[in-house]
Amino acid sequence: MELFLGLITGVLFGFFLQKGQVLRFERQVRFMLLQDLTIIKFMATAVLVGMVGVYALHGLGVIALSVKGTVVAAQIMGGLLFGVGWALAGFCPGTAVGALAEGRLHALWALLGMLCGAAAYAEAYPVLQKTVLTWGDYGKITLPQLLGLSPWLIIVVFIAAAVPLLYLAERKGL
Template identity: 45%
Template sequence: MEPIVGLITGILWGYIFQRARILRFEKHIGLLTLTDLTVLKFLLSGVVVGTLGINLLATLGLAPYHLKPTFVAANFVGGVIYGLGWAILGYCPGTAPGAVGEGSLDGLFAVLGGLCGAAAFAHTYPFWKQTLYGIGGYGKVSFPQLLHLPPLLLAVLFAGLLLAFIFFLEKMGW
């Protein structure tokens, strides 16, 4: 059953990505040059839905919520690599396969680059675990724990701030 749900979900996401035009190279370059914030608004909308959805499901006991440990240095280096790849290729990992589906040859290079990067990381993982994972390892921490607030309340506040920011960007014509 899971493969069918995954296939249907993938088709729906692909359709939404295509209709929102965020599979286009120009849209990503527009984000990176801050001339077209369509991709940013789309991504933030996804964060709003995901934040509310997972916290609501977890609060109702319908889905488990598993925190992953925080490793500041590893997250920072991974973020830099991710951002550089996005800036160089003009696609993020979520939109590159969709761009390939639309016939984009440069999207194919983004997918292949991501797969090569994942393979390189997997083969060098012991090195990274010995070095970067030891710097800024805080264990399983979350903002609700740090702020002593209920997770769902914090999710609603965070989602509200993101929605306000999205509407601000729209009002400014960005």
């Protein structure tokens, strides 16, 4: 049942990626040039909905939170590599798979690059495990835990900050 729900969720996410036109290479490039904020608006909306959904399901006892450890150096380096790869390929993992599903064969190059990056990470993992993956290790902690606040307060603050920014970007035609 969990695999089926995962499949349904993935198909729905792909549908929304396609409908939001964030799979288009041209839109990806315009985002990188800060000329079109459709992708950031899509991502921000997904994060906000995800925060509410995850904490609502957790509060109802439907799911258990599985928090990944916070390792600052690893997250900074991973974010930089992800961003450089995205800028060079014009796709992130989700949009590359979605673009391929639309028949855009050039997305195969992005997926190949991602697979090569994953293989390189797997090979480098023993060294990274003793170095980068220990720098700034705060363990499994969430922002609400760090601040000692209710997750719902954090969610409300994020929504209160994001909605006006999203509205402003929409009004400016970005």
